[in-house]
Amino acid sequence: MDIKQVQELIRFVSKSGVNEVSIEEKDFKITIKTNQAPTVVNATIPAPAPAPVAVAPQAAPVAPAQAAPAPAAATPAVAADSSNYITIKSPMIGTFYRSSSPDKPSFVNVGDEVKAGQVVCIIEAMKLFNEIESEVSGRIVKVLVENSSPVEYDQPLFLVEPA
Structure with missing residues (x-):
């Protein structure tokens, strides 16, 4: 190997x-x-x-029993806002960062237009920084996770209004 x-x-x-x-x-x-x-x-x-x-x-x-409440708690918030929003979810377990370093601006903010393939955040896992890209084009409606917070697999990170 x-x-x-x-x-x-x-x-x-x-x-x-x-x-x-x-x-x-x-x-x-x-x-x-x-x-x-x-x-x-x-x-x-x-x-x-x-x-x-x-x-x-x-x-x-x-x-x-432990994993189900987190997505279930996030789902009513998504449903309350609007059913036509698309959720960008975490593809892994790690630490969520909105920017590449503390002194840099956030990749995206509420109201920003994103395109499919555009980097929206970074998730650090095992000392590796993984860029997370949007799978859809649209406008960021809500950021669902605080900067530097731990995230779980499949946890909602952003709500996007499709273009």
Whole structure:
């Protein structure tokens, strides 16, 4: 396994929310662990990774009870504003940042027009800064997360009025 493959594996672990990945070959062994709580991680990705599947059945009954209230609490706010808004959600667990550094302006603010593919925020996961792009074109109606706050997988970040 070369350094590029190791970097790709680290990117996969940070984006997918997997708690631990171990790979063993003839003369090579690597284990990548995150500091994330396993109950949240197992709820987000039980099937794709063979190793965590054994852990998932133990944590699965607990995880939906903890993970379900956050999206459920956000859903009434979305419904109250308008049903025609599109939600940009977090693709991973990490820390949400509205700008690339504290002294730089925010990527987007309420009222800004965004295009599909435009960077709207950064999520830091395992010391990697991942640019999150808008999947739709439209106008930012509401920012749902405070700057420097932890976010969960699939947590709503922005409301966008489609163009």
